[in-house]
Every structure is written in structure tokens, then in C-alpha cells.
Amino acid sequence: MTIRDVARRAGVSVATVSRVVNGSKGVRPDTKRRVVEAIADLGFAPNAAARLLSGGSHKTVGALVPGFNDSFYGRVIRGLDDALASSGYALILACSDGSDELEESQCETLLSKGIDGMVFIRGGRRTDSLAEKAGARVPVVSIDREAPHGLWGSVTSDDRQGSFEMTARLVSMGHRRMAFVGGPDYVSAYRERFRGFQERAESVENGAEPLLFQGDSRYESGYALASDLLGRGTRITAVLCANDYMALGVIRGLQDSGVLVPAQVAVAGYGGEEIGLMVRPSLSTVSQPAYRMGIAASELMLDSLLKGIGMRGRSVTLSPLVVERDSTGGRRSLS
Amino acid sequence: MTIRDVARRAGVSVATVSRVVNGSKGVRPDTKRRVVEAIADLGFAPNAAARLLSGGSHKTVGALVPGFNDSFYGRVIRGLDDALASSGYALILACSDGSDELEESQCETLLSKGIDGMVFIRGGRRTDSLAEKAGARVPVVSIDREAPHGLWGSVTSDDRQGSFEMTARLVSMGHRRMAFVGGPDYVSAYRERFRGFQERAESVENGAEPLLFQGDSRYESGYALASDLLGRGTRITAVLCANDYMALGVIRGLQDSGVLVPAQVAVAGYGGEEIGLMVRPSLSTVSQPAYRMGIAASELMLDSLLKGIGMRGRSVTLSPLVVERDSTGGRRSLS
DNA sequence: TCTCATGTTGTAAACGGTTTCAACTAGGAG
DNA sequence: CTCCTAGTTGAAACCGTTTACAACATGAGA
Numbered sequence: 001m002t003i004r005d006v007a008r009r010a011g012v013s014v015a016t017v018s019r020v021v022n023g024s025k026g027v028r029p030d031t032k033r034r035v036v037e038a039i040a041d042l043g044f045a046p047n048a049a050a051r052l053l054s055g056g057s058h059k060t061v062g063a064l065v066p067g068f069n070d071s072f073y074g075r076v077i078r079g080l081d082d083a084l085a086s087s088g089y090a091l092i093l094a095c096s097d098g099s100d101e102l103e104e105s106q107c108e109t110l111l112s113k114g115i116d117g118m119v120f121i122r123g124g125r126r127t128d129s130l131a132e133k134a135g136a137r138v139p140v141v142s143i144d145r146e147a148p149h150g151l152w153g154s155v156t157s158d159d160r161q162g163s164f165e166m167t168a169r170l171v172s173m174g175h176r177r178m179a180f181v182g183g184p185d186y187v188s189a190y191r192e193r194f195r196g197f198q199e200r201a202e203s204v205e206n207g208a209e210p211l212l213f214q215g216d217s218r219y220e221s222g223y224a225l226a227s228d229l230l231g232r233g234t235r236i237t238a239v240l241c242a243n244d245y246m247a248l249g250v251i252r253g254l255q256d257s258g259v260l261v262p263a264q265v266a267v268a269g270y271g272g273e274e275i276g277l278m279v280r281p282s283l284s285t286v287s288q289p290a291y292r293m294g295i296a297a298s299e300l301m302l303d304s305l306l307k308g309i310g311m312r313g314r315s316v317t318l319s320p321l322v323v324e325r326d327s328t329g330g331r332r333s334l335s
Numbered sequence: 336m337t338i339r340d341v342a343r344r345a346g347v348s349v350a351t352v353s354r355v356v357n358g359s360k361g362v363r364p365d366t367k368r369r370v371v372e373a374i375a376d377l378g379f380a381p382n383a384a385a386r387l388l389s390g391g392s393h394k395t396v397g398a399l400v401p402g403f404n405d406s407f408y409g410r411v412i413r414g415l416d417d418a419l420a421s422s423g424y425a426l427i428l429a430c431s432d433g434s435d436e437l438e439e440s441q442c443e444t445l446l447s448k449g450i451d452g453m454v455f456i457r458g459g460r461r462t463d464s465l466a467e468k469a470g471a472r473v474p475v476v477s478i479d480r481e482a483p484h485g486l487w488g489s490v491t492s493d494d495r496q497g498s499f500e501m502t503a504r505l506v507s508m509g510h511r512r513m514a515f516v517g518g519p520d521y522v523s524a525y526r527e528r529f530r531g532f533q534e535r536a537e538s539v540e541n542g543a544e545p546l547l548f549q550g551d552s553r554y555e556s557g558y559a560l561a562s563d564l565l566g567r568g569t570r571i572t573a574v575l576c577a578n579d580y581m582a583l584g585v586i587r588g589l590q591d592s593g594v595l596v597p598a599q600v601a602v603a604g605y606g607g608e609e610i611g612l613m614v615r616p617s618l619s620t621v622s623q624p625a626y627r628m629g630i631a632a633s634e635l636m637l638d639s640l641l642k643g644i645g646m647r648g649r650s651v652t653l654s655p656l657v658v659e660r661d662s663t664g665g666r667r668s669l670s
Numbered sequence: 671t672c673t674c675a676t677g678t679t680g681t682a683a684a685c686g687g688t689t690t691c692a693a694c695t696a697g698g699a700g
Numbered sequence: 701c702t703c704c705t706a707g708t709t710g711a712a713a714c715c716g717t718t719t720a721c722a723a724c725a726t727g728a729g730a
Contacts, residue, residue, distance in 0.1 A: 002686055013710045018688060028708060043471065048447040050686035052384035053715050060444065067409060069609070074403035077430055085437075090444040092397075093428040095412055102420075109395065109425040112383040113448050137380070219613055248613045255615070274404070278554055278583045279614050280590070337716055348680045353718060363678060385716030388685050673730080680723075688714085695708075700701105 001044055010038035021046055052114050060090045061301055062110035063119040066098045070245075071274045072290050076121055076143055079294020087302050089116070100126050111137060117301045119143060125186045139304035139311050141297045144288075146188045150313040153300040155293050159189050159270075162286035162320035163196025166240060166268055169322060171204050175238035175266065179211035181225055181250060183242040190217070190242045193270055197240050211236065215246045222246030226253020229265075237265060238328070244269035244276055244285055251281070251327060266328040272321075281326035289318045336379055345373035356381055387449050395425045396636055397445035398454040401433045405580075406609045407625050411456055411478055414629020422637050424451070435461050446472060452636045454478060460521045474639035474646050476632045479623075481523045485648040488635040490628050494524050494605075497621035497655035498531025501575060501603055504657060506539050510573035510601065514546035516560055516585060518577040525552070525577045528605055532575050546571065550581045557581030561588020564600075572600060573663070579604035579611055579620055586616070586662060601663040607656075616661035624653045 003021075007014045012035060019027050020035040027035075038044075052058055061084055065073050081091045094110050096103035103123065107130050110118065118134045120127055120142040128148055131140050141153040170178060180197045183190035194212065201210045213228055215221035222241060229236055229250070241247035247269030251261050261267050261281060269276060272287025296316045303309040338356075342349045347370060354362050355370040362370075373379075387393055396419055400408050416426045429445050431438035438458065442465050445453065453469045455462055455477040463483055466475050476488035505513060515532045518525035529547065536545045548563055550556035557576060564571055564585065576582035582604030586596050596602050596616060604611060607622025631651045638644040 003688095004686080014687080015689080015710060015712095016708085019709095022688080026708065031708080045446075045472065047388070047686050048449050049384045049387035050715090051688080053382070053388050053717085054686080054688045055715065056688075058448065060448070068403040068412065069406060069409055071404060074430075077403065078432060081430060081432070085440075090441070091429070092444065092448065093430065094426070095416060095428065097413060097416070105420075106425070109427065113393065113395070113427065114382075114384050136378070219609075245613075252613065252615070274554075275610055275613070278580075278587065278610070280587070339716080349717080350680060350682095350719075351678085354679095357718085359719095361678065366678080382716050385685090386718080388687085388715090389717045389719085390685065391718075671730100673728100675728085676726085678723100678725080681721085683720085684718085685716105690713085691711090693708100693710080696706095698703105698705090700703085 001042060003044070003046070006035065006038045006042055006044050009042060010035045057116050058090070058114050059088055060092055060113070060115050061117040061119060061298075061305075062113065062115040063091060063093050063121060064103065064107055064110065064123065065093055065095050065121050066103075066123065067095060070243075070271065072144075072271055072288060073121060075290035076294040076297075079291040079296075080119060080298050081294075083295045083298030084302070087306065089302070089305070096124065098124060100124050103127065104130060107134060116305055117141070119297055119301065120145065122187065122189070135311070139301060141300050141311065143293055143297050144189050147315065150315060153297070153304070153311040153314045155297045155300065155316045155318070156189070157288045157293060157318045157320045159192035159320070160196035160199070162288075162322065163193040163240065163270065164200045165196075165322045166270070166284075166286050167197045167200035169324065170238045170240065170266060170268065170328065171200060173238075173266070173328070176204055177211075177234050177236050178205075178238040178240065179213060179229055179232075179236045181213045181215050181222060181239060181241040181246050183215060183217040183246070187217075193242045215242070215249075217243055217246060219245045219249040222249020223253040224249070226250050226257060229254070230257055230259065239265060239267045241267065241269050244271045244273040244283060247283060247285070247327070248275070248279060251279075251283075262327050262329055268328050272323060276323075276325065281329070284325045284328040285323050287321045287323045289320065292318055336377060338379070338381065341370065341373045341377055341379050344377060345370045392451050393425070393449050394423055395427055395448070395450050396452040396454060396633075396640075397448065397450040398426060398428050398456060399431055399438065399442055399445065399458065400428055400456050401431050401438075401458060403430065405578075405606065407479075407606055407623060408456060410625035411629040411632075414626040414631075415454060415633050416629075418630045418633030419637070422633075422641065424637070424640070431459070433459060435459050438462065439465060442469060451640055452476070454632055454636065455480065457522065457524070470646070474636060476635050476646065478628055478632050479524050482650065485650060488632070488639070488646040489650045490632045490635065490653070491524070491650070492623045492628060492653045492655045494527035494655070495531035495534070497623075497657065498528040498575065498605065499535045500531075500657045501605070501619075501621050502532045502535035504659065505573045505575065505601060505603065505663065506535060508573075508601070508663070511539055512546075512569050512571050513540075513573040513575065514548060514564055514567075514571045516548045516550050516557060516564075516574060516576040516581050518550060518552040518581070522552075528577045550577070550584075552578055552581060554580045554584040557584020557586075558588040559584070561585050561592060564589070565592055565594065574600060574602045576602065576604050579606045579608040579618060582618055582620070582662070583610070583614060586614075586618075597661065597663050603663050607658065611658075611660065616664070619660045619663040620658050622656045622658045624655065627653055
């Protein structure tokens with residue numbers, strides 16, 4: 001079933017069929033009708049590979065996602081897709097499931113589909129080198145991960161600021177001894193979140209090292225760390241976690257040890273996951289502008305695709321929003 | 336940068352380069368070395384479109400996902416991807432975001448990438464007609480949605496059975512007046528879940544119509560329906576929801592009205608979402624074998640792709656698992 | 671030396687579209 | 701009637717690969 005079959009059936013040349021299929025003008029109405037009929041009769045659908053080969057583009061951007069557990073990814077994807085779609089571009093995804101090897105092969109898979117651009121969302125240990133390789137072929141934007149030396153486009157939210165502000169809120173509520181539950185070190189976002197915490201906490205703890213507990217970003221690790229938090233000599237009154245799932249884990253862990261949240265210990269998360277509204281106590285968190293990050297990444301991408309603007313050094317940083325809910329709400333401000 | 340450039344640089348013909356690139360044998364070692372060097376020097380990467388056009392296949396399957404809020408989708412995707420990858424197939428995704436129009440265009444996008452097969456996960460009102468169109472081009476499998484007249488492959492879990500069993504558990508715990516919170520009617524899974532509930536509940540309620548409250552599958556609708564549940568004359572002691580998010584909403588709604596869960600009203604969800612473990616009371620639910628559903632769908636697909644087995648009438652039904660946790664645990668069995 | 675099998679390499683024809691350019695048509699102006 | 705222009709249409713080149721087949725070289729066996 002090729003364009004030639006259609007041409008034969010309609011009694012015209014392949015060029016004419018191509019024109020009809022692509023809506024080019026310069027085809028007489030009745031000729032066009034004949035062709036359209038032939039297409040319908042034969043159920044013809046143009047071969048994408050041939051089309052792509054012969055000059056065109058798929059008008060498609062690929063995105064590599066670590067997984068779908070965090071609603072963050074879903075919101076980013078919606079932003080990406082909405083903005084790309086309005087310029088006629090499509091988005092296809094591949095899932096690395098947080099594995100470094102898988103990430104590499106999935107990246108190759110996407111690239112081999114003839115995509116026009118590539119978006120990396122967060123990613124793992126080796127994502128930078130992948131992005132560099134991909135960058136040699138198509139424009140690249142990374143989301144929620146800093147591009148080393150500004151080698152490609154990046155969209156982040158100001159994790160340091162968000163963390164700083166949330167910590168400041170905790171301090172203003174009277175907390176003096178606080179702990180941070182961190183995530184894997186190779187995620188720049190997690191490092192920044194600790195930095196923001198550190199910067200605000202330090203000034204209030206008279207030189208005591210800010211307490212850092214290392215988690216793996218999942219609920220279970222938060223749950224497990226709860227007992228470590230309690231085991232400390234100094235009494236911790238507030239905990240900021242590098243993401244919402246660990247925060248939930250910490251809350252459950254504390255509760256299962258008989259500690260009241262927020263009355264005895266305040267707990268805050270980071271990310272603005274929707275689940276934070278569905279739990280009791282509802283979770284205080286720093287909400288990431290995920291949807292807008294997707295939009296911003298698309299805009300960077302479209303600048304490059306449509307206007308040929310290079311990616312080098314282009315980066316956008318959005319501001320997160322501190323959302324106070326019940327998990328930090330038990331204490332009244334002492335100031 | 337084409338195969339011709341490489342050929343020129345290595346001083347061989349394009350055929351030889353192609354042989355080296357594809358690892359075909361019949362190339363002298365030193366010739367091969369020269370070609371490999373030329374490829375490395377030039378940074379050559381074969382053009383996928385040309386490759387695809389000239390006989391090959393991408394070895395790629397596409398999947399259409401409604402969204403990424405439910406962890407169900409993530410688990411299915413992992414199953415799909417794992418099983419496909421072990422046969423050398425890749426998976427690419429597109430997200431319909433629950434919108435019917437978007438679903439159509441995304442489907443077209445995937446198809447136009449030259450995929451070898453198509454998987455529909457759940458889907459919306461118009462998914463069947465889309466699947467039919469897609470089925471004319473490539474093998475199709477639908478997950479968690481029945482294929483009308485067995486026109487293409489389908490993998491479901493036995494929603495009626497799961498619902499029936501959970502209801503039976505509630506009955507055996509002494510509940511006599513129960514309600515069901517349903518989801519959108521066009522999702523066959525939701526209809527089946529109601530049927531299972533109905534079948535078991537009827538026999539215990541002396542001919543009273545089983546109570547059905549219609550939700551939209553989201554947390555908020557569950558929350559909103561909680562007051563309706565309370566408004567009933569008859570006192571409801573147990574609620575089964577068509578999915579976990581609505582169940583969480585119902586629980587929060589009841590709690591906010593001062594009703595104790597599970598002491599006064601037992602609430603169960605459906606789906607086995609991971610979030611069910613992170614809330615208090617932890618959520619009783621019917622766990623869907625999502626990962627295994629992904630695996631099963633891949634197997635159907637690979638049967639068709641590798642062995643040429645037709646899809647018509649092929650369907651797999653897996654058994655869900657009743658998971659009792661705290662949200663139904665307050666009552667002791669009266670039997 | 672001739673023949674033949676074997677191993678290596680090159681030529682050219684697909685694959686299914688898009689697009690350039692030339693050719694043809696019809697109609698209006700001069 | 702001739703010339704020119706605008707509107708349609710078709711022939712053929714091209715996109716970058718794979719692969720069937722032909723061609724050639726080499727060494728062994730007769």
C-alpha cells in the first residue's frame with residue numbers, strides 16, 4: 001500500500017498524490033477529490049520513515065523520564081506536551097526506571113526514532129555524559145538538573161531558595177534544632193536543597209553542624225531514618241526532607257514510635273506532590289512549579305527548533321512556593 | 336554524515352561499511368578495522384529512517400497511557416518494558432492525559448513513528464475505535480480494558496472477582512449495609528468492580544438495591560461523596576470504592592465529618608496503589624497485578640511480532656489479591 | 671596450467687515518500 | 701492569430717540505508 005498504488009487508482013502521478021496528502025495547493029478540485037477517494041478506498045497511510053528520510057522531520061521531541069512514581073514527572077510532562085503541541089510538536093517518552101544502563105539504551109532508542117530534540121528529566125549518575133552525546137545530534141534541555149558548564153539548556157527551580165525559605169519558616173516558628181533528610185548525592189536538586197537548609201540552619205544553631213541524614217529518596221528510607229532521628233542526643237524539633245515521600249516515611253516512622261507530628265516534631269517535605277493533601281496531618285512542603293518547568297523547557301526547545309537559537313548557556317530558574325499545611329502546624333511562632 | 340562519507344574515508348564501498356555496522360560476517364579483519372576507524376573519526380551514526388525504510392524494523396512497541404498519577408500505570412509500564420526489552424524490543428510512550436482528542440493525536444503520533452505494535456492502557460471513551468484503526472496497521476493489545484468482540488488482544492485482571500471477594504470479606508466481618516463508590520462508566524474495569532460488589536452485596540441485603548454513588552475516579556470526588564454517604568437514611572457501615580484515590584477521599588471526608596474509620600465505617604479501595612501504605616489508617620484494597628499485566632501484554636505482543644500469532648480473541652485475565660489493612664480492620668468478625 | 675571453490679568486495683536496485691523542474695493546458699491581452 | 705501567464709500535472713532525482721548479485725582474487729586440486 002504505497003503512494004504509487006493510490007496514484008494508479010486515481011489515475012494521477014505520485015507527485016499529485018503527495019500534494020494532496022500534504023495539502024499543498026495547485027491541485028484541481030476534482031483531481032483532488034479523485035485522489036482523496038482513492039486514499040479512502042485503499043486505506044492508505046503515508047510511510048513515516050520514507051517521509052522522514054526524504055527531507056522532512058517528525059516534529060517530535062523525546063523525553064527521558066526516570067519513572068512515574070512522583071507526580072512531579074506527570075506534571076512536567078503535561079507542561080512539556082501542552083507547550084510543544086501548541087507549536088505542532090509531539091512528545092514521546094521513554095522510562096529509565098532509575099537504572100543507569102536502562103537510561104542509556106532508552107536514550108538511544110529515542111534518538112534512533114529521529115526525534116528533533118531531547119529532554120532529560122532529572123536523571124541518574126550518568127545522565128550528563130548521555131546528554132552530551134545526545135547534544136551532538138539534537139538540541140538538549142535538562143529539567144531539574146543543572147547542565148555542567150551550561151553545555152545545554154536547563155530548567156530548574158531554585159531548590160536552595162525553596163529549602164532556605166522553608167527552613168526560615170521553621171525557625172520563625174521557634175525551632176532551633178533541626179535535621180535534614182537528604183536524597184542521593186548525584187541529584188543536584190537534592191544537594192541544593194541541603195545547601196539551602198544548611199545556610200539558614202547554621203546561623204541559628206551556634207556553630208553546631210547541621211544534622212544530615214542520608215536517605216535514598218523513597219518512603220521506606222524515610223520511615224527507617226525516623227528512629228535514627230530519635231536516637232540523637234540533642235532533641236530535634238523539626239525535620240526537613242529532600243522530598244515528600246521521605247517526609248511521609250519520617251512522619252509514619254515517628255508516629256509509630258509514639259511521637260506526635262507536628263506537636264512534638266514538625267516535618268516538612270519538598271516537591272509539592274499531590275499526595276501531601278491526602279494524608280493526615282497534611283504535608284507542609286515546598287511546591288515545585290513542575291508544570292511551568294515543563295512549559296519553560298518546551299520554550300527553550302522551540303526557540304532552538306524554530307528559531308535556531310543555540311542551547312549553550314540557556315537556563316531558566318523558577319521559584320518554588322512554600323506551602324504550609326498541618327505537618328508543621330502544631331507549634332505557634334515564638335518570635 | 337552518511338555511510339558514503341565513511342566509505343570514502345575508509346576507501347571501501349558502502350556495502351562494506353553497512354556490513355561492518357551491522358556485524359555481518361565476510362569482511363576481512365583489516366578492512367573492518369579501517370572502517371571502524373573511519374566511523375569513529377567521523378562520528379557516524381546510521382540514519383534510523385533510512386534503515387527502517389530499507390526493510391528493517393525499529394523493534395519498538397508504543398504504548399498510550401492516560402496519565403501518570405496512578406502508580407498502576409508505572410507498574411504496568413515497568414512490566415511491559417522489562418518483558419519487551421528481554422526480546423530486544425523497546426517501548427515508547429505517549430500520554431493522553433485523559434483527554435479524548437489528545438488520545439487520538441497521540442495515537443497517531445506513535446503510529447507514525449513506525450512502531451511494530453501498540454498497547455492501550457485503560458483509555459477513554461473513544462479508545463475502542465482508535466484501537467480498531469491502529470489494529471489495521473499493527474498488532475494491538477489493550478490493558479485493563481476489554482476488547483469488544485475480542486477484536487484484539489487484551490489483558491485484564493478479574494475486577495468482578497476482586498470486588499466480589501473484598502465485599503465478601505466485608506460481609507464476613509459483619510457488614511450488612513454497604514455502599515459502592517463507582518468511577519466513570521465508560522471504563523469497563525469500573526463497571527466490573529461494581530458488578531462484583533453488587534453480586535455479593537445483594538444476597539445479604541434482602542433485596543434492597545445496592546447503594547451506588549457515582550464518582551469521577553479522583554480523590555476530590557471521593558471526598559465530596561463522603562457527605563452523601565452520611566446523608567443516607569440507612570446507616571452504611573462499609574464502603575467499597577472503585578479505586579484507591581476515591582477511597583482516600585472518602586476516608587478523609589468521613590474523618591472531617593467526625594466519623595471514625597474503620598471503627599464506625601470501614602472503607603476499602605481498589606487498585607493496590609502504593610500510597611495505601613503511606614496513609615493512616617492504611618488502606619485495605621484489592622491489589623491489581625499491574626506488573627504481571629504488563630508482562631502478559633508483552634507476551635501477547637511478542638507472540639504476534641515474533642511468531643506471527645494473530646491477536647483476535649487472545650485475552651488473558653489475571654487474579655487480583657485482596658489486601659486487608661487498617662481501613663477495614665476496626666470491626667471484629669461477627670460470624 | 672586449468673578449473674573450481676571460497677572468501678572478499680563492489681555495483682546497483684530496491685524501500686516510499688518529497689520536490690524540482692519541465693511540459694502542457696486554457697484563457698486573456700494585444 | 702499570436703504571445704504570455706497562471707494554473708495543473710508528471711517525470712525523475714534524491715534522501716541513506718540494506719541486500720541480491722556480480723566480479724574479482726586467491727589457493728587447492730587435477
